[in-house]
Amino acid sequence: MTQNILVVDDEERLADVLALALEDLGYRATAVTSSQAALLELGQAHFDLVLTDLRLPVMDGRALLREVRSRWPEKPVVVLTAFATVRDAVELVKEGAFDYIAKPFEMEDVATTIRRALRLADVVRDNERLRRELEGRYSFDTLIGNSPAFRRVIEQVTEVCETRATVMLNGESGTGKELVARAIHFNSPRRNRPFVAVNCAAIPEALLESELFGHVKGAFTGAVSARIGRFAAADGGTLFLDEIGDMPVAIQAKLLRAVQERSFEAIGADRSQNVDVRLIAATHKDMRQAVAEGRFREDLFYRLNVFPIQLPALRERPEDIPLLASHFLDELSDAIGKHVTGFSPAALAAMVGHNWPGNIRELHNCIERAVIVAKSATIDIPDLPRDLFDNPRRNGRDALPRDLDAELERMEREFILEALRRSDGVQVKAARLLGIAERSLWHRIKKLGIKLGRTVTE
Numbered sequence: 048m049t050q051n052i053l054v055v056d057d058e059e060r061l062a063d064v065l066a067l068a069l070e071d072l073g074y075r076a077t078a079v080t081s082s083q084a085a086l087l088e089l090g091q092a093h094f095d096l097v098l099t100d101l102r103l104p105v106m107d108g109r110a111l112l113r114e115v116r117s118r119w120p121e122k123p124v125v126v127l128t129a130f131a132t133v134r135d136a137v138e139l140v141k142e143g144a145f146d147y148i149a150k151p152f153e154m155e156d157v158a159t160t161i162r163r164a165l166r167l168a169d170v171v172r173d174n175e176r177l178r179r180e181l182e183g184r185y186s187f188d189t190l191i192g193n194s195p196a197f198r199r200v201i202e203q204v205t206e207v208c209e210t211r212a213t214v215m216l217n218g219e220s221g222t223g224k225e226l227v228a229r230a231i232h233f234n235s236p237r238r239n240r241p242f243v244a245v246n247c248a249a250i251p252e253a254l255l256e257s258e259l260f261g262h263v264k265g266a267f268t269g270a271v272s273a274r275i276g277r278f279a280a281a282d283g284g285t286l287f288l289d290e291i292g293d294m295p296v297a298i299q300a301k302l303l304r305a306v307q308e309r310s311f312e313a314i315g316a317d318r319s320q321n322v323d324v325r326l327i328a329a330t331h332k333d334m335r336q337a338v339a340e341g342r343f344r345e346d347l348f349y350r351l352n353v354f355p356i357q358l359p360a361l362r363e364r365p366e367d368i369p370l371l372a373s374h375f376l377d378e379l380s381d382a383i384g385k386h387v388t389g390f391s392p393a394a395l396a397a398m399v400g401h402n403w404p405g406n407i408r409e410l411h412n413c414i415e416r417a418v419i420v421a422k423s424a425t426i427d428i429p430d431l432p433r434d435l436f437d438n439p440r441r442n443g444r445d446a447l448p449r450d451l452d453a454e455l456e457r458m459e460r461e462f463i464l465e466a467l468r469r470s471d472g473v474q475v476k477a478a479r480l481l482g483i484a485e486r487s488l489w490h491r492i493k494k495l496g497i498k499l500g501r502t503v504t505e
Contacts, residue, residue: 050165051092054078055085055099055111056127065098068154069161082106086114094122096164098157101128101139101147109139116143121172123164127152190223190230191374192367196359200227203356208234213306215291215351216329218358221406224329225289227358232285237325240284245277248293256298257314260305266315278311278322285325291351292332292343303347326351361403361410368399371407373482375414376426387418389482391427392491396458401435425483428455460495463488472499 052074056062059080066076077094079085082103088094097115101108112124123145140147145164148157190201207214208231216224225244232242250258261276277286288294294302305311306326310319328351337343361368372390380387390398394417403409417430462481470476478488492499 049073049075050095051075051077052161053085053088053094053097055080055082055097055103055108057081057100057103065157068157069098072158074161082108082111082114085111089115089119089122095168096161097122097124098161099124099126101126109142112139112142112144121168123168125160125164190227191370192364193370194359194364194367196364197367200356200358203354204231204234207231207354207356209236210354211325213326213351213353214328215334215353215355216327216358217334217355218329218331219360219406220331221408222358222360223407224358225287227356228285228287228289228327228329231327232287232325235285235325237284241281242285242287243277243281244287244289246289248290252295252297255295256301259298260301260311260313262314263316266313270315273313276311276313278305278324279313279320281324282322283324285327288326288328290330291328292330292334292337294343296342296344299344299347303344303350306347306350361406365399368403368410369395371410372398372414375411376418379411379415379418383415383418385418385421386424387421387426388424389426391425391483391487392459392462392481393428393455394426394431395481396455396462397428397431397435400458425487456495459491460497463491463495463497467497467499 052066052069054062054065054069054076056065056078057080059078062078062080066078069076077088077092079088082099083106085097085099089097097111099108099111103111108126108128112126115122115124124143126139126144126147127150128147129150145167146160148160190197190204192198192201204227214228214231216227218224228244229242232238245258247255257274257276259276259278261274261279262270264270264273301311305322309324310321312319334343334348334352338345338348361371369390372395376387376389398410398413405412413432413435414426416432417426421427421430463477466477466480467474469480474488474492475485478485481488483491
């Protein structure tokens, strides 16, 4: 895409010559002769860069720079100046100008400076976009659930995110421990610093120490160059130690010192390195049992278990399944590019009745598959994986229903009645809550023999 440059110089001929030269280089250029005209152009059209003379009548280049930085902070400004005012130009760079070009100048110098400024502006925009995406992806809004068990998790995250406290996340695989860790980081004062994650179970014991603390060149066979560790990489930010319960005992002593003193030595180094790191650990194991059996140091456990958060399994929060399913459906239908908007009551009932041994990760995979195979805008029973019916949630009865059709009909009836109650009997609203068409709801009400009394319909 062609980039737009605004040229500002009170010498009209020079402004026009510069604009033509920039167009020869492949840019679109607009020339104006005053700061007031420049601000008018900037307010009416998009420009990627401003190239301005320092000495301008009425409102000089310094004042224009300040105004542009105030109103369009992401827009780079390059200043043209005579030799006599180079010192002023250096001061302008400190005030926010990208660079200055001394008069008389070669067009090649102008072109090089503009290319550098536009390249840097692109990088800054990309970083800002990524930062916004990350903040959106890991905001509190992405922690979805209204069940009492999950509301308690959100309350605890809210309490701890503004502090420096070390957090221990405990929960089954797939319960969203890393998502919670990232939410804590991106809602803390460290949000603009690194979030570094390391899976302690995925790295061989022989490499884990180097991965965490780094090494100097020649520290061991194969150390052909120095390497920075995850602790140093996370300086100022958050280090997430996933599956901490699988960390070898031999490395736990060095980790203990790093946790206690926020300092460590890289392998082969002769001096310590200090870091400012917020630690979040996570595990699916019973850490107290691991301590009792000697598989995990007691002193390290208590250092990490300052603020424990227990993440409930999905089977312990079945009322959150429709909310999570709808969230994943919106997310995945956009990503896959398929118009799928809701679930049939039977499909939703089947999902609520499943035991979900893989927790949220399994639910996400289930919705993704269903979106891919769905033949209509509504996900129904045939779109769900067959193993969804192999692990129904235990609730005091047999693991499997004696009559699956009857059980699904019962659950479908309950969902429809609840939707009608919430919508005060208004079928259009009830259908919208269930993610189905009003005509479909009417047929289901008739099929199930649901009686709509006066108190509901009126």
